Amino acid sequence: MRLLENLKWRYATKKFDPSKNIRDKDLEKLKEAIQLSVSSYGLQLYKVLVIENQKLRTQLKKASWDQSQITDASHLFVFCNYTDRSEKYIDDYIQATAKIQGTSLDKLTVYGDFMKKSLSQKTDSEWISWSEKQTYLALSNLLTACAELKIDACPMEGFEPDKYNDILGLKEKGLNAAVIAPVGFRSEDDHTQFRKKVRKPKELLFQSL
Template identity: 40%
Template sequence: MTPAELTTALNWRYATKAFDPDKSVPEDAWQALLDSLQLAPSSFGLQPWKFIVVSDPELRQRLRGNSWGQAQVTDADKLVVFTSRTDMTPEDIKRWIDRLSEVQGQSAEELKGYAGIVEGFCQRMSPEARHNWNVRQTYIALGQFMTAAATLKIDTCPLEGIDPSGYDHELGLAGSGYATCVACSVGYRTDDDRSASRPKARFAKSEVITER
């Protein structure tokens, strides 16, 4: 992909309001988008999230009832619910260090110093602050996911107009250590979605980007 092609894809992307329920994302493209979630960056590599792909039509209908009735929840081919860890415990950190040791071939002793840095950073925050930090990390994954979709000419719509507690109830997240923070519909726009043809309104680069 050239720089010009990337800019074109980002201009093409918009928060799709009307999805065509008869169009499906090809399986290879969908797997690539799932890869973009798995490979998303996070602070210290902790990955304080779970991504729930909701396929059950009845469940999606109930989730639509917790989404101000937004049709994207049911009409898009895919629906992904982004959930964040409600805390970041020493056990969570150990699980990550164990995985790091397994993948990179370092012993627990070699990673002991790094583990101490991560634990110290997390323990200086309150549980509420740790949850909020996890939510911010999860939005990084959302951004990567939407950008990846745009490069493949697949439409998305991030959904913050939802009742997170209602989603948590429908998805059975109570006691899981995870809570809903945002959702994203994925599929293909209808030919008559008027939002697709509206010029993208952004402030000028000079207003939002500075150099020091």
């Protein structure tokens, strides 16, 4: 299974080679992998910013504990969860489902109402926690796709979301920066690439019942 070998190859890259950029066709593959991610109810209540602009990334670096990955990587992916609780997102999803699957809206109304009721029962703090978790599902697909394409990535929580929101104007758009991932190609000087991967043994990680 080549996927397992590729997952063994990948690591959280600490130092990128700023002279190497991702090819456009590979970037589109990464986007498609994110697009195909699972999400609760299939709603995908998030937006992913793909930032190349170096001036903007220099600003974001200051809000990321001055970590070099932000500016040295080929691209910076910023996963943003929706902060507003509009039922319009569910209506849009139901309409898209009807169109793509050739199903009448009447048959999907019950499912749409179920989602609205279920999500309306969440408190504000529960909503925030739930919506942020959705971005991590999409992030996982990005990391796996990067490994398949032998593109390096570094998932990061080491940044200041409020400052990202201000710099990128996210609050006005009903978005919040939840997690980020610089992607590109490792520098030969990144010594962490030579460290052996440390993971729990299977007998500790899994339990059969």
